[in-house]
Amino acid sequence: MNGRTLLSILTAKAVLSLSKFLFKGGSSFPGKVALAMDPSVLFHVAKGIPVILITGTNGKTTTANLLAQVLVKEGYRVIHNATGANMYPGITASFIDAFRFREKKKADFAVIEVDEANVKFITQVLEPKAMAITNLFRDQLDRYGEVYTTLHKILEGVDLTKETLLVLNGDESLLGALSQENPKRYFGFSVFEEGGKELDQNADAKFCKVCQGPYAYDFVTYNHLGKFYCPHCGYKRPSLDVSVDALLETTPSSSTFVLDNERVTLPQGGLYNIYNALCAYTLARELGIDKKRILSSFSVQESAFGRQEVLQMDQKEVHIFLVKNPAGYNQALDTVLLTKEAVTYAFLLNDQYADGRDVSWIFDVQFENLQGAVSGPLFIGGDRRYDMAVRLQTAGLDPEQFHVLDTYEAFTKALQKMATEKIYIFATYTAMLGYRKHLHKLGYIKKLW
């Protein structure tokens, strides 16, 4: 390590502690400072540490959290970008933060979620031990364009690796038949009795990546995920190395299923969380962790922040669902619709960069499914609250019941007046951050990050 690297690390550490003090949270700024001073700094601080990368459209944060928790319970020292700072500078900052000059012993593992377009910046510098790709949905369209572009960006990063084990969602039709020769493990559902054979018209990747013919399905789990095959050219779902073999019970806040011959209950609802668990399980097994110990860690997993997080607001139980794209939003709605009791629904829609500047995507979310399930008032907030109101009105919900509120203060006050015990809030990324900050100020959230 030369003086330049050393200075870069020291400066970044100083900025890190300052920014933690000032902003009480993570930021990619210290990483930017470090990279400006020494573009090779990540290479030095990550040297010798086995890195596990997790990328894909949805589920990165939750999957990384599941895996990191398993490894920590095993007694390993783990570097983890837990606050979701998943671009190159943020990841660099996570490594610098964990870097100790005096200790000979480095971290045992780094569990890193990485933005799809940033994979190649990481793999330019280091060869990960394993890399997982969760799924590919249309997301923040104004940034990357389309699922094929996103896939291409990820694979550009994969191309810079040789030995990195790829852990892939086998039910994701875009991830089969990859030309990359890396070793691969596929995970998915071996059976799914609840699933239909038809794709929703608005699903994301419906035409064969090999021959352009329409796919057929033995079953669809959600969006375009499932046991697919192409009747025209024969391309089909790869055989699975790890699978969910039975789905026993699903509620809004838990799922019980059989994974690798073991019964497991996940304390989070939603099919998407089962996929996250499958992905994290496959990774953990590859790292040599005992099957039962992985699953017992899953069964006490806490939610990643803002991801189906539950918090107490006086007498009310507030569930916050982070929603970023149609696939994730539909899954969140499907999950809450399993609820039998009366609940209050609330929606926060922002259009800042991290939310996606274009709010058009809300018209690809099936709010129509809320018809009949929703009777009482609906609460709507965020920068684009009126767009959200138009969307819900178009979905056939009664506009007389809408309460469109322009501040978080008004939003919280209105929610507190509701009679239901449970409140479900669907929030886009910056709305989730902003609203959590507001709840923190009121004392309902202890730890902001």
Place this chain on the structure above:
Amino acid sequence: MELTICHLYPDLLNSYGDLGNILILKDRMKRRGFSVKVVDVSLGDAFVKEDYDIVFFGGGQDYEQSIVAKDLTGEKKEALRAYVEEGKVLLAICGGYQLLGKYYSTPTGEKLPGLSILDLYTEAGDTRFIGNTIIYNEALEEYYVGFENHSGRTYIGDLSPLGKVLVGYGNNGQDGYEGCVYKNTYCSYFHGSLLSKNPELSDRLLTTALSLKYGPVTLSPLKDYYEHMAKKELRKRYEK
């Protein structure tokens, strides 16, 4: 009264919430006590122009759009051309807009033939035009807001634009216009969905389609409070 909306390639052209335009037209009819039937016309299906009162032609990802271009040929293309020439109502967004023209060239330099139904063409640009957009239609004295996201630069020649760009890029970032109107065919780069914040335009499409079918029709006004507030907020944010 009833309208039939033809949704062209809904399984292929479904990006950026454009489906919302159909949902909105349906909802505006329903709130007035009228009904709407939506007919999907996709790969291998015939386009029967007599059956439709409004045609919606959305945009898709490049991969899917190339599949559509191969299917829209021969009789199907001619039927669509005749539909447009007869002055029936069509709304085309983004990729659908480009496909109606003579050609569009891709970023890789490939020149893909369009349907040549409208006298316009699209050249690839090296940057994407992305952002909230506001335009003004002088003849109608109406403002339209939406979100554009395209790398194609469209040149509409002598056709009328949908509006003059106040905020954003528009068709090509040069001539200051957005969209295009030919007879009762409306083209735009606006997502948003386009009709979600522009109820004047929604009702113009509906009134025209109903009048062509039933003779002169005046629609009862709707409240449109949220639509106008959504538009107002955007104008407040961007207009100086």
